[in-house]
Amino acid sequence: MTSEIPDIKTGHTAKCIRCERVIYNNSACHPSAMLALCLSALIISVPAFNQPLISLHLLSITEDTNLIQGALMMIDIAPIVSFVVLFCAVIAPTMLIISIAISSACLTFQYKPSFLPKIFKITRHLIHWSMLEVYMVSLMVAMFKLMNYADLYIGFGFYFFIALLLLNMMIISNYSNHQYWEKYNNL
Template identity: 25%
Template sequence: MPYPVLKEGQQARCRQCRHIVLYRKPNPVNRSVAIAIAGLILSVPAIFLPIMSMKMFSINSTVSLSSAVYALWLNELYFVAVVTCFFCIFAPIGKLVIALILGLQIKMDQIKRNSYMPLIKFYQKIDSWEMLEVFMIGILVSIFKLRADADLFFDLGLVSYILFMLSIVALKLSFDKELLWNKVVIND
């Protein structure tokens, strides 16, 4: 059944529960390609550069996203380490990579039949498991916990982490799954 044709920026709601059924995002393809490229570049410093460092008795220790996951692994919390790694590293990067591939396929007008649909499905699967903004609040909470007892210094990693997180938020706002689905040709 064809959807009512919506213009960019319009939305359609459910008759019964008023939930938004369909929302046409403005300029979705160009924006998500741009955001995906920016996010992928930012992901490297955001994951590996130290987010902040702590100084105490002239000993310096730092934390980055990757070292936090590694520290959990060393503490024998294997489950938590794997889950954190997936939520904060693999899921966001996977989303950006898929958004880039799909956006480029549409922009170049070469939708690859055997990869296009599985990629959208995979994007939808990992979509709800990405938790960068929760980790951001986690950084804030740990800053407050340590602020009184130690000297904290913020590094370039924090800036790139924030920008990385913002690019994921921006992707959420511009990546239009319904539009991607609409490009799938239906053969009866």
């Protein structure tokens, strides 16, 4: 059984009346705007992942850590957790942004390569695995718990990470896989 997509206003969403799942998102964001957001997110992701998020000062020793180091520190203790954190907080968001950037660039410049449908399918799956906000919540919980035991200083990468998180949320909320398929079929 398929659902027909109704004519809805820009910025509104059509949901299934049974399960409340989103059927269609009539996004106002065009591929050229999505491309600009994705390129900005890719530029910001370099310092967000590589610059120190927090500095911990305990017993006259100061330790800095960034997102990638934090995930790799756990590899000996909990390799599965380390991989999941690395995948959901670094790999999936970066691949998602790259895939949306590629598809947005192709649609913006009206280029119809044969690999673009595969990019759309990959993007649809990656949206569910990009979990920067979950990492941010866990980082905030860890920071509040550590404040009782040591001095914490917010690093330069923390601000870039917040900017990346906001850009990522804007990209995901404005991206419509269905609209991209429609634009691809109309090329």
